[in-house]
Amino acid sequence: VSCRVTAEVAKPSGRHTDGHLFFNVELSPMASPAYEPGRPPPLAVELCRMLERSIREARALDLESLCIVSGEKVWSLRIDVHVLNHCGGLATCCSLAAIAALVHFRRPDVSVVGDEVTIHSAEDRDPVPLNVYFWPICVSVGFFPEDLFVVDPSWQEERVMLGQMTVAMNDYREICMMSSSGAVPLTAQKISHCVSMSLLKVEEMTEVLKRALALDAAKRSGDGSITAEVCVASDSILTTAVPMREVAVTDGQSSSAEATTEERMDTSTTSPSVVQLLGRGTAELGVGGRSAWDSDGEEERGEAMDVDTADVSCKKVASTHKSRPSSKAAASQGDDDSEEEEQVVLTGNDLSEVQQNQ
Numbered sequence: 001v002s003c004r005v006t007a008e009v010a011k012p013s014g015r016h017t018d019g020h021l022f023f024n025v026e027l028s029p030m031a032s033p034a035y036e037p038g039r040p041p042p043l044a045v046e047l048c049r050m051l052e053r054s055i056r057e058a059r060a061l062d063l064e065s066l067c068i069v070s071g072e073k074v075w076s077l078r079i080d081v082h083v084l085n086h087c088g089g090l091a092t093c094c095s096l097a098a099i100a101a102l103v104h105f106r107r108p109d110v111s112v113v114g115d116e117v118t119i120h121s122a123e124d125r126d127p128v129p130l131n132v133y134f135w136p137i138c139v140s141v142g143f144f145p146e147d148l149f150v151v152d153p154s155w156q157e158e159r160v161m162l163g164q165m166t167v168a169m170n171d172y173r174e175i176c177m178m179s180s181s182g183a184v185p186l187t188a189q190k191i192s193h194c195v196s197m198s199l200l201k202v203e204e205m206t207e208v209l210k211r212a213l214a215l216d217a218a219k220r221s222g223d224g225s226i227t228a229e230v231c232v233a234s235d236s237i238l239t240t241a242v243p244m245r246e247v248a249v250t251d252g253q254s255s256s257a258e259a260t261t262e263e264r265m266d267t268s269t270t271s272p273s274v275v276q277l278l279g280r281g282t283a284e285l286g287v288g289g290r291s292a293w294d295s296d297g298e299e300e301r302g303e304a305m306d307v308d309t310a311d312v313s314c315k316k317v318a319s320t321h322k323s324r325p326s327s328k329a330a331a332s333q334g335d336d337d338s339e340e341e342e343q344v345v346l347t348g349n350d351l352s353e354v355q356q357n358q
Helices: 042-056 090-104 155-160 188-223 261-265 292-320 327-335 348-357
Strands: 002-010 020-027 067-069 073-083 110-113 116-119 137-144 148-151 163-169 175-182 275-279 282-285
Touching: 002 090, 020 042, 042 073, 042 090, 042 163, 042 175, 067 110, 073 090, 090 137, 090 188, 137 155, 137 188, 148 188, 163 188
Parallel strands: 020 073
Antiparallel strands: 002 073, 067 073, 110 116, 137 148, 137 163, 163 175, 275 282
């Protein structure tokens, strides 16, 4: 999940001293082939509503601290949550990402002098953190037959479970939001059991989030800057990465730098790391030699070049004897002067006839 927080100045709606807080959850085909671009699926609407209830309606963020001028200007915050890979447990992932983004976000500092409002840049004044009272984190519990409970079910388990219950809690043991789905009857004992399991998970994830934010603050306090290389660990990227291999390229054929001298001397075999130079600016890397797709094209290009060469040679002969045309050429030109000029290609017999006439 990727989360981004943006801020802009807007007019207040409702209370004159409260800022705006909007949520948007996007489920694209990158997250799962089941989603299509365009209209958001029902799950995205459900996740967006869940974030609004657990953060905005639970008053986890002080909206009055977003006021610039009462009744005129307030800060409007927009939280965009992009799901990169749907593996299950989206409620927990989206809530964690939203809380981490809000705590990590810094808005520009503002000074008000009379009717003049000045928004200072990061070079003039240090940005101001948001006033977040507590960190509500959502935990989903899936219901299965025979009174089986699964905390944070995967997407395979979500497809076969009978129902689920989502509980949003903070580390103060306060319930911020509860929702349930499915046709499973909920008793007081089941609800109490779900809340107890959710509390253990919330306390665990809160400690993980605190350590991550503390580590980020320590790295930023060093030289005042931080790069993506420092923020992102190499073992946390969800990609099929392969180690890089050095390849030495020569004029004719090249092989891997790790190959032995005998393997480099042997040009009859082609290894997976062999680079075939097909021409200027063209190379082929992989098993096999020249591509079979270009064989027909090269033959056609060779035949076309031969035909063009023959035509050029004939045109040269015709231009050489243009001042002394043959009788056939003169007769063709005298028939009709209005017609376009025809080009006659002289053969060897015509050349001999011209020489005899001379």
